[in-house]
Amino acid sequence: MSSVFGRFFSGNKTEHTDFSALGADMHAHIIPGIDDGSQDVATSIAMIKGLQELGFSKFISTPHIMPGVFNNDEESIRAATELLNQSAPKETGTTVQYAAEYYIDDDFPQMVNSGKPLLTFGDQYVLVEANMMSRTRNMEEALFELRLRGLRPILAHVERYPYMYEHHRLDQYEKLRDADVLLQVNLRSFTGNYGEIQKRIARHLADAGMISFLGTDLHNPAQLAIIRESMLDQHVQNLLKSGDLLNNTL
Numbered sequence: 550m551s552s553v554f555g556r557f558f559s560g561n562k563t564e565h566t567d568f569s570a571l572g573a574d575m576h577a578h579i580i581p582g583i584d585d586g587s588q589d590v591a592t593s594i595a596m597i598k599g600l601q602e603l604g605f606s607k608f609i610s611t612p613h614i615m616p617g618v619f620n621n622d623e624e625s626i627r628a629a630t631e632l633l634n635q636s637a638p639k640e641t642g643t644t645v646q647y648a649a650e651y652y653i654d655d656d657f658p659q660m661v662n663s664g665k666p667l668l669t670f671g672d673q674y675v676l677v678e679a680n681m682m683s684r685t686r687n688m689e690e691a692l693f694e695l696r697l698r699g700l701r702p703i704l705a706h707v708e709r710y711p712y713m714y715e716h717h718r719l720d721q722y723e724k725l726r727d728a729d730v731l732l733q734v735n736l737r738s739f740t741g742n743y744g745e746i747q748k749r750i751a752r753h754l755a756d757a758g759m760i761s762f763l764g765t766d767l768h769n770p771a772q773l774a775i776i777r778e779s780m781l782d783q784h785v786q787n788l789l790k791s792g793d794l795l796n797n798t799l
C-alpha cells in the first residue's frame with residue numbers, strides 16, 4: 550500500500566487509511582538479537598517492510614535498557630543496528646536509527662545524575678518506561694533528573710500503568726504533563742490488545758488531547774495486523790487529524 554493513498558474522503562470527513570501522517574515510529578523493537586523484539590535480521594527486515602506498508606517512513610528503534618534483564622548499552626545497540634543496516638537499505642530502501650527505552654529502576658536517577666551520556670532522539674527526547682504492576686517509587690525523581698540535564702522525557706505507553714488511572718481520572722497524567730513530561734501511547738492499545746482498561750485510558754487521553762506521540766512498540770511481525778486494526782478506531786483517526794502529535798517532527 551502506498552502512502553500516496555494515505556487519505557480518502559468519506560462523506561464530509563477525511564479518513565486516514567495509513568499512518569503516513571505520523572511519518573516516524575519512535576517506539577519499536579526492530580533491532581535484532583538484543584531484547585525481546587526481533588531476534589534476527591530477516592525478521593527485522595520483515596518488520597520494517599510491514600511498517601512501510603502501514604505508511605511509516607522513518608524508524609527510530611528503542612531497544613530495552615533494563616539492567617539485569619536486558620543489559621544493553623550504547624555499544625551493544627549500535628553494533629546490532631549496524632548489522633541490520635548492512636541489509637536494510639538494499640531490502641527496504643531505508644535505514645534504522647537507534648535510541649533506547651530506559652527502564653526506571655532504583656539506580657536510574659543516580660545514573661542520570663552522574664552525567665553519563667544517554668541515547669536521545671529528535672529534540673533531546675529520552676524514552677523511559679516504568680513498572681506496569683505497581684507505582685515506581687522514584688519516577689518523579691527520575692523525570693526530574695532528566696529535565697535537570699536539559700533532556701525531554703517521554704513516558705512510554707502511559708496507558709499501560711493502570712495504577713495511574715485512579716478513580717478513572719487523568720489527574721496523575723495531568724501532573725506529568727504539567728512537569729513537561731511528554732506522553733506516548735501504543736497504537737495497539739486502541740484495539741484492546743493489552744486489555745480493556747488500557748484501551749479506556751488510551752481513549753480518555755486521546756479525548757483530552759494529552760498524547761504527544763503514538764508508537765507501535767512493535768516486537769514481532771504478527772503485531773503488524775493489530776496495528777493495522779487500530780487505524781479503524783475513531784480515536785486514532787481523530788489523533789491523526791488533530792495536529793497534536795509530534796511524530797512527524799522527528
Ligand SMILES: [Fe+2]
Pocket residue numbers: 576577578650705766
Ligand atoms: Fe517498548
